[in-house]
Amino acid sequence: MTQNTRERGTTLVLGGTGKTGRRVAGRLTGLGLPVRVGSRSGEPPFDWQDEATWAPALEDVGAVYLAYAPDAGFPGASDTIGAFAARAAEAGVRRLVLLSGRGEEGARRSEQVVRDCGVEWTIVRAAFFSQNFSEDFLVEGVRGGVVAFPAGGVAEPFVDAEDIADVAVAALTGDGHAGELYEVTGPRLLTFAGAVAEIARAVGREVGYLPVSLEEFTAAMAGQGAPPEFTGPFSDLLADILDGRNASLCDGVRRALGREPRDFAEYARATAATGVWDA
Secondary structure, eight states: OOTTGGGSOEEEEETTTSTTHHHHHHHHHHTTOOEEEESTTSSSOOOTTOGGGHHHHHTTEEEEEEOOSSOTTSTTHHHHHHHHHHHHHHTTOOEEEEEEETTOHHHHHHHHHHHTTSSEEEEEEEOSBGGGGTSSTTHHHHHHTEEEETTTTOEEOOBOHHHHHHHHHHHHHSSSOTTEEEEEOOSSOEEHHHHHHHHHHHHTSOOEEEEOOHHHHHHHHHHTTOOHHHHHHHHHHHHHHTSSTTOSOOOHHHHHHSSOOOOHHHHHHHHHTTTTTOO
């Protein structure tokens, strides 16, 4: 951490209750740095779709962790992110760290508007989160013993949200990260069947992977109450990122932190110990 970190003002963590945001906020708080959690339940509240909430959230803020919900690759995300980035620059923010998605064409547009906003920027372009199996849409499948997902035999370098948070905090608080794009992955490729097998070993019971069609998966999401304005773009996103384009490793964690990324098996063991996957 640099000597003048404490003089840079509050860090606004958008998506501050989400998988990466809460970890970023927790790390910054642990460092004794002032943090503002940007969420609808925050103080002051922040809502991406209500620009009236942006200025109060940006007051006295020196840096922003920018995690857009539902995803930086969704339709319209780049327009909203661009408008917010411009507002942040006007408010005196000096550093933006954007969470982006690997292999997402829409997310590239979101990255570009952050690059163009006129302040220091760092982009953290992440692979498929390991925590999607424990903190998001795949957790019920693990608990129920069958993870149904439209990935076929595609391999993915699953990345741990703990590593994403470490990279983001380094970029928010340290020198040498401005203008860097860190493409963060895990240390090895796994198929989804392989990832589920790692989880099964960690929990000590049978958990299987069931490849389904994208249409079947989308219908299941709709049947569980997901609105069409989410299921449509999310299905399009999955069609993009699950076509094999992400079946390679990158060195973003090593370049940002000087260490290797966390392996999926380590994630599975630690997560199983919490009981979140108990049937």
